[in-house]
Amino acid sequence: MAPRSSLTPPDAAQALALRALTEIAGDDDLLGRFLVQTGCGPDALRRRITDPAFLGAVLDFILESDATVTRIALALDVPPGRLATARSLLPGATPEGSP
Template identity: 50%
Template sequence: MPGAGGARENAGRMARIDPAPDPETLALMALAYIAGDGDLLDRFLALSGLDLDGLRGRAQDPTLLGATLDFLLAHEPDLLAFAAASQVKPEIIAAARRKLPGGTVEG
């Protein structure tokens, strides 16, 4: 049958998992996610001590990006919601955090 092997070949391609985004990109995705939710944003600003202008000015700061992931990792419901929205496993988010300034390096 022509094309019978095609399904098997396509199944292998469909099972391919895209690599995780780099830590900075993932943290920027997290920051955008937080900024898109008024309650999360208010809580993040209160905990960080930043205002919106300060947040905008430091959005590319690796230390702030690490703190952004810390914020999500500290509250499992927020972490799981972001993981689902970004289609990234929570353990990938935790691993990304360890690669940013202030992250714990596991030996």
């Protein structure tokens, strides 16, 4: 039996988003697109790295592209749906089906 995590669901979502951000930062193409899309420079990224709303934006960036979802899910060894679930637990998430 796998050990149970002591993290709350929002904490686990933040941890997953932080791991995903590490993957983005390790890929020049993804990092460049992320910085352009968010308007966030490297200094702002460092300052906001623990902000739950910013981590939600990281997951938003990933979820905009099926290819990015697949790439990050494989890198993190998680089911792709876990990224969407994590996003739903962080500030700024919109209810499914909302514009």
